[in-house]
Amino acid sequence: MTILATEALTKRYPRVTALDQLTVSVGAGVTGLVGANGAGKSTLIKILLGLVPASEGSARVLGLDPATQGQEIRRSVGYMPEHDCLPPDQSATEFVVHMARMSGLPRTTARERAADTLRHVGLQEERYRPIGGYSTGMKQRVKLAQALVHDPKVIFLDEPTNGLDPQGRDEMLRLVHRIGTEFGISVLVCSHLLGELERVCDHVIVIEGGRLLRSSAIGELTQASQVITVEVEEGLEKLAARLTETGETVAVEGRTLALQVRADETYDLLRDAVVDLDLNLVRLEQRHARIEDVFR
Amino acid sequence: MSQPTGVIHDIGYRHYDGPRLGRGAGAVALWVYSLRGTFGLGRTFKSKIMPFLLFGAMMLPTVVSIAIMALLKQEPMSYTDYAVFMQPIIAIFLAAQSPVLVAPDLRHKVIPLYLSRPVTIVDYIGAKLAAMIAALLILLVVPLTVQFVGEMLIDLPMPLHTHEYLAALGGSVLNAVLLASIGLALASFTPRRGLGVASVIAFYMFTLAASAVLTGVLESEGHRDAASWSILLNPFFLVNAVQANLFGTQPTEGLPFPSGAGPALILLAVVALALTGLYARYRKALAA
Missing domain, CATH: 3.40.50.300 (P-loop containing nucleotide triphosphate hydrolases)
Structure with a gap:
């Protein structure tokens, strides 16, 4: 109506x-x-x-x-x-x-x-x-x-x-x-x-x-976007470097990492990287777009 | 702490499908609301003092006049001169109460709320103007009528002043329309109530003085014709002149008013000018 x-x-x-x-x-x-x-x-x-x-x-x-x-x-x-x-x-x-x-x-x-x-x-x-x-x-x-x-x-x-x-x-x-x-x-x-x-x-x-x-x-x-937010206790740079090496697109945003999800393997790669580097994973979440992004 | 004795049930939001009245009903409601406002009814006690004090002052000559008729069997006070005689009181009422009608809505920007409803700006101005006219009529007509009733009840040795009374009623209408237009137009130009009061009073004082001084000067210079016109600068004399020409009553204080339609045309022109100013003022407020 x-x-x-x-x-x-x-x-x-x-x-x-x-x-x-x-x-x-x-x-x-x-x-x-x-x-x-x-x-x-x-x-x-x-x-x-x-x-x-x-x-x-x-x-x-x-x-x-x-x-x-x-x-x-x-x-x-x-x-x-x-x-x-x-x-x-x-x-x-x-x-x-x-x-x-x-x-x-x-x-x-x-x-x-x-x-x-x-x-x-x-x-x-x-x-x-x-x-x-x-x-x-x-x-x-x-x-x-x-x-x-x-x-x-x-x-x-x-x-x-x-x-x-x-x-x-x-x-x-x-x-x-x-x-x-x-x-x-x-x-x-x-x-x-x-x-x-x-x-x-x-x-x-x-x-x-x-x-x-x-x-x-x-x-x-505000639909789910293809970006996940990753937060680890220490060693954010190491993780970012490792992921970039394997061909993923990442961006450091303050204390978190924005990771573009290419395919399902991205999740596996991330898991392996965290385990290999012996990091403490605090947060892993799917990011939602905000209306603000319309203006970006 | 005491236990609550009752329970308020939230019955949820209820829709309204009853009658919705139109713009006319809204304007009438605004008129009544504004008229009550001019006498401070439905407002604080403080806002009742001034209008009722002034109304009391308007009644005073009537009471005295009735007493004189009853006790001394003498002529009542002149009906047709009453407004001229009481002009300071009427002017103070106009100055004090015109801003009450227009200033708060301008100052607190309430007008957009009216305009988002069926009433239009013309209805709004019309209701305010009609309220002031009615208030002034109450102020003028009640004392005149009380005196006339008194005259009818007291058996005087002379005929009733019916014609004078009716002419004075006509004059009251003219006075109310003229003064309300001027008062609201002046008061609407400032959102501040105090300034509104001051501007209306200043306007009255100015016309009072200008009329007296100019007439005196012109008379002493021998321009009798011009002098008879300059008296009309005072709105109360203007109405008295129109009243004399229209109803054939005696001019107040035997003043030599110009005869014919001249004074009536001036009165109409002043009212038209004031209303145009008032309308222009609100058009501006509307656009903002």
């Missing part, structure tokens, strides 16, 4: 081209949108929300055209911006109720869903206190709650882990994953941190300078 798609989407500003002939398609589940700052992620979201017209090309969100049906799209889409967007003098409950009403929920439903949603994002008693006194992690949760409160079909998250400590990141990513799986809401999550997306996404789209660099399922990006 296609949640959103763009066709040769281009956005030119007087000085820069933010999006350049971008053609992507996003299915259900969690999709990561990766790109450095200024790669065109925010512009893409604005166009998809129908807030900014495209210069050329077209887009569809939930089968609707943002250029003409922006309002219907915005009714079933949630958006969590990257920047701070919360009034400090209101409580999370008041604020999320208000935002739910702005999304078109009737008053009593808005209250019920605000309470539910705040509970889901993990805000407890503190939700009755003014937002001004919240930690960054709590504010991010409120931002997420306001995007979820009207039960959207798709949710756009712009750098949801910004400013969070490692534990906060983990919790936020777990939440994003839950939204995509358990809640059954499709997620488009922007980030410039690839490692994060690797953990929660089903599919990753990489853009650079407004162009599509790559779009593929997470499995393709």
Whole structure:
């Protein structure tokens, strides 16, 4: 099922081209949108929300055209911006109720869903206190709650882990994953941190300078590669030299050795070399490609 | 530590398939929310003090007027001059509460959250403007109406001032629209509330002074015609002039306002200018 798609989407500003002939398609589940700052992620979201017209090309969100049906799209889409967007003098409950009403929920439903949603994002008693006194992690949760409160079909998250400590990141990513799986809401999550997306996404789209660099399922990006990592206690150089002699391709990477697997014999050669040199083998593992490699 | 007495069951995420109201309902909800905000309702106690104090001040002449009617059987205070008479209070209310409506959303960048929903920027501005107009109407119409009810109940030896009362209601609408447009336009140019308050008050003080000084100078130089126009620099006199021409009421303090459609056109032009400025301001915020 296609949640959103763009066709040769281009956005030119007087000085820069933010999006350049971008053609992507996003299915259900969690999709990561990766790109450095200024790669065109925010512009893409604005166009998809129908807030900014495209210069050329077209887009569809939930089968609707943002250029003409922006309002219907915005009714079933949630958006969590990257920047701070919360009034400090209101409580999370008041604020999320208000935002739910702005999304078109009737008053009593808005209250019920605000309470539910705040509970889901993990805000407890503190939700009755003014937002001004919240930690960054709590504010991010409120931002997420306001995007979820009207039960959207798709949710756009712009750098949801910004400013969070490692534990906060983990919790936020777990939440994003839950939204995509358990809640059954499709997620488009922007980030410039690839490692994060690797953990929660089903599919990753990489853009650079407004162009599509790559779009593929997470499995393709991180499939097992033909490289094994070898770690021995001492004598890494000796081992590397021996393996090179026998015609294998090796590279010393810090305290480990990266060994290209030619064929099954490579494993035998490695075993024999370790035994002959009388080394202590600590680790031998198959390496997985990381999304970072896309950029190499 | 005491044992928990109840268990919270995680019933999981629930989808919503009830009604989803459109942009109109959103705008109305925003209007009510903003109107409540202008009187500090649903906000902290501190934000209620100023608007209610000013509302109390607006009611004071009415109470006195009713007492005079009841005890001395004298004419009530003039309905049509009420806004001009109370202009400092109204101006302070406008200055204090206009930034309350627009500044926090600009300062804390809440606007993108509105725009990612069905409401549009025009709905947003419209709801804020309508909220300020309604707040000013409450401020003006309630005292006038209370006095009129008082006049009806107290049996005075003179006829009811029904025409003056109705003309004053019309004038109140003009006042509310004009002042709300100017107040929000000025306040929206800064995300800082304090600066917003200062700019609206400064604008009022400027028009007050400019109107008085210019009129004085022109009159002493013998330019009576020009002087009658320069009075209109003060928005309260402008509305009073339109009210006098439109409803045939007495100008306040017997001022020699220009007759005809002139003042009404000026009023329309000022409102149009203010609204254009307001819209331009938010267009800029939208593009950013």
